[in-house]
Amino acid sequence: MHRCTENTFEPTFVWDPGSRVPPLGTCEAHFWLGPLDVPAPELPSWAELLPDGERDRAARFHFAVDQQRYIVSHAILRLILGAYLEQSPRLIRFSTNAFGKPFVEATTNGGQIEFSLSHSGDMAAIGIVRGHPVGVDVELVRNDVNIEELAPTIFAARELASFRTFEGEARGEAFFNGWTRKEAYIKARGEGLSYPLQEFNVSIDPSRTFQVADQNAQGATHTGWATRTTHRARVYPAAMIVLGEGMMVRYFGWRKPWIPADGTQQIGGS
Numbered sequence: 001m002h003r004c005t006e007n008t009f010e011p012t013f014v015w016d017p018g019s020r021v022p023p024l025g026t027c028e029a030h031f032w033l034g035p036l037d038v039p040a041p042e043l044p045s046w047a048e049l050l051p052d053g054e055r056d057r058a059a060r061f062h063f064a065v066d067q068q069r070y071i072v073s074h075a076i077l078r079l080i081l082g083a084y085l086e087q088s089p090r091l092i093r094f095s096t097n098a099f100g101k102p103f104v105e106a107t108t109n110g111g112q113i114e115f116s117l118s119h120s121g122d123m124a125a126i127g128i129v130r131g132h133p134v135g136v137d138v139e140l141v142r143n144d145v146n147i148e149e150l151a152p153t154i155f156a157a158r159e160l161a162s163f164r165t166f167e168g169e170a171r172g173e174a175f176f177n178g179w180t181r182k183e184a185y186i187k188a189r190g191e192g193l194s195y196p197l198q199e200f201n202v203s204i205d206p207s208r209t210f211q212v213a214d215q216n217a218q219g220a221t222h223t224g225w226a227t228r229t230t231h232r233a234r235v236y237p238a239a240m241i242v243l244g245e246g247m248m249v250r251y252f253g254w255r256k257p258w259i260p261a262d263g264t265q266q267i268g269g270s
């Protein structure tokens with residue numbers, strides 16, 4: 001029987017929104033993970049950090065919980081990017097590639113850094129890197145998902161065989177662990193679900209480092225990391241991958257989302 005190692009998220013830096021962020025070296029990847037739950041009366045203040053287009057998109061969510069997740073994750077992303085780019089969070093402009101992957105526009109100090117955002121349940125993950133594509137994913141381990149039915153539709157043969165060696169609770173965590181690794185990889189590639197999920201293999205075992213074998217990208221280099229965290233007694237595996245080699249990771253987090261007094265103003269960067 002497998003035992004999932006406790007590769008639990010331990011941030012080396014816990015950020016207070018509005019404060020500076022550590023410098024981002026060219027061979028460094030910053031892997032951010034933190035909670036999104038805020039008291040409902042605070043939501044309008046969070047929404048103020050977003051430009052009109054994002055507020056409109058938030059308003060279109062049917063369920064309040066999805067609206068909150070969208071607003072707070074996008075506001076946190078803007079606060080963090082603002083700190084790296086020395087730019088007012090609300091003024092950062094994004095454009096997207098043909099598959100919807102967002103980039104910071106060069107006109108708002110972009111072009112310097114690449115990022116990836118993911119949110120699930122009450123958690124968000126953000127990857128920040130200089131000059132290399134990055135993909136990040138966090139997933140809430142849920143038991144309302146039929147993992148036996150889904151696994152053969154997303155996992156390649158080798159992944160499926162590995163998944164089936166797990167039993168009981170470990171099987172659920174292995175499934176979502178594999179999911180985050182696959183999702184992070186396709187997000188780094190930026191092609192969304194048009195990228196064939198069953199033509200590449202990731203390591204499914206949570207105790208193993210995050211590696212990818214992709215028959216369509218032989219010779220390409222990448223560096224991946226996986227971790228897990230718990231929040232309100234729920235388990236969240238998370239993974240990040242950079243399409244580049246020799247990268248070092250630094251784990252960062254925020255304990256509780258809060259808006260700095262000068263959240264909409266320029267805030268200090270690295």
Ligand SMILES: CC(C)(COP(=O)(O)OP(=O)(O)OC[C@H]1O[C@@H](n2cnc3c(N)ncnc32)[C@H](O)[C@@H]1OP(=O)(O)O)[C@@H](O)C(=O)NCCC(=O)NCCS
Nearest residue numbers: 099100101102117118119154179182183187190191192193
């Ligand atoms: C959009 C997608 C890239 C990720 O979606 P997701 O896992 O539901 O959501 P996440 O929170 O992890 O990521 C969403 C963020 O990824 C970014 N994103 C959107 N399109 C992207 C793309 N083509 N490449 C990389 N990032 C993308 C956006 O920042 C988006 O945030 P937003 O929706 O709040 O604006 C896409 O892969 C998808 O629809 N996945 C569905 C999930 C699935 O079936 N996965 C199979 C298991 S591997």
